[in-house]
Amino acid sequence: MILICALVVSAPAMAQEGSRRIETTENADYFGYDLRTVQGIALEECKTICLGDRQCKAFTYNVKAGWCFLKSDYDTLNSFAGAVAGRVVSDGEPDLGAAPDLAFLPASLLDEARAYRDRVIARGAGSTSQQSTRLLRLAEASIAEGDMEGAVRNFAAAVAADPDQSPIWAELSRSASAYAPQDAKLTRSLRSVAVSAAINAYRTSRTVSTRADSLAALGEALEGVENWRPAISAYRASLDLREVPALRATYADLRERYGFRVVDNTVDADSETPRVCVQFSEDLVKGQDYSQYVSIEGANDFAIETDNRQICVDGLEHGQRYRLVLRQGLPSAVDETLEAPVELSLYVRDRSPAARFTGSSFVLPAKSRLGIPLVTINAPSADLKLFRVGDRALSQIINGSQFLNQLDSYSIDTIMQDAGSAVWEGAIDVASVPNREVITSIPVETLLPERQPGVYVLTAVPLGDKSENWDARATQWFVISDIGLTTFAGEDGLSVFLRSLDSAEPLGSVQLTLLARNNEVLGEAVTDGDGRATFQPGLIRGQSGLAPAALLAKGPDGDFVFLDLTRGGFDLSDRGVAGRAAPGG
Known part of the structure; x- marks a missing residue:
């Protein structure tokens, strides 16, 4: 993790934004982020109002109507005839506009960060920016004294007084990450605060430096809750904006331990055609041809299959040794690749008895x-x-x-x-x-x-x-x-038909016994010359222990067979052969 002591920004630096001015573009419009509308004013008045409102980041001015649409933020500049688009800029770093969504974070964390921001602002209602500056100095003093509890408290109070300051949110996140009280429940709460504060730091960031710093703080906070995959993504996004050697080392270490990598391999030697599978830490790219990234020494003809997080090689032989190589650059679904080749020495044993x-x-x-x-x-x-x-x-x-x-x-x-x-x-x-x-x-x-x-x-x-x-x-x-037994259950009861499996002739004089689940004899019958017998409807309508379970058939010569009545039969009614309706139905 990144130590917060070396990254704390002084209170004056946080408060300074440089001189604010308006930059305009004719026949253009900033869509969305509506703050409020002021009617019947001139363009210069619209500029003055926006500069005087801390919440105003941009505006669209309708020249013909004289309406000023103040914006709380802006992103894409759209073409619009007869309008003037303006945005607030500072003399410092260029304003990047609203931060893009953090696609690598789940919606639950984003919602939690939004709710945390609302609670912080509500607690600091009525605070001023002057109070924020004083609180920042107190937070710095707490860090110097090793008082992380005081640092968290003062940073939280400072950001409540000035909630649009990304650096304050970032320092609150780092302080919460560094504070490790003995109380496990409090520690879990602080780690959650660290993540939420870092997300809010990112959302309020306007420049390259503040956005890169907020993403670094987010990576650190996500590490604290062992959310490795988003932590890697946050560090990478920060480095894409600004290269920091210490952060690069942290990212490389985390990437090696928890990034896209081979985690296991298995050899299925008991199948008729053995195969080996390599498991990865992340999903693979659907539809990607991975054959160009896999080579295997010792196999003349093999096939490659992919499934979610594994690559399998089919067509191997029992009792053979193989050398499997996964080439550098093998891609994953998380926009990461294997950073180095992976070599596996494998032995396919003989099949188990x-x-x-x-x-x-x-x-x-x-x-x-x-x-x-x-x-x-x-x-x-x-x-x-x-x-x-x-x-x-x-x-x-x-x-x-x-x-x-x-x-x-x-x-x-x-x-x-x-x-x-x-x-x-x-x-x-x-x-x-x-x-x-x-x-x-x-x-x-x-x-x-x-x-x-x-x-x-x-x-x-x-x-x-x-x-x-x-x-x-x-x-x-x-x-x-030799007894072939068939039953039909219907309104008229259970009809039983017996035929010889050898000759298909009807079997008469065969003793039938209908058994219930509780082993009670529900009824007995003997087949006639047509090999048929019938059990009355009431005998097959029993419930629970009296429900029919088995039908036993014993021939005069001692031949025996039975039928399991608990298993479902063939329902032919959905095939247009339900039969005629019962009389009087």
């Missing part, structure tokens, strides 16, 4: 060759566990969050203890091609020579797996059945 099942469907046709495909990566074998959840425990599983999901060790143990039973456990050898997916069919007939009603759960863990107990295991839920 992994296993997964390929499908989410859980019904295996009973009369087909039974095999469950298991996909493995870099694993010579996999440990398998098979357990069964009985038909009377299905409601419990369906009501929970485990059904059809991938299970972690805790969930597997919970199901085993509360609802399931172990069927088989062992290992299966699989082929292993380095870093490539290998599909192995698990022979269900071997693992499960005899089937019982319920749903089966098969889990797989590859050899060499280093995942934690809370990580999900490869999980496949399944039942083996």
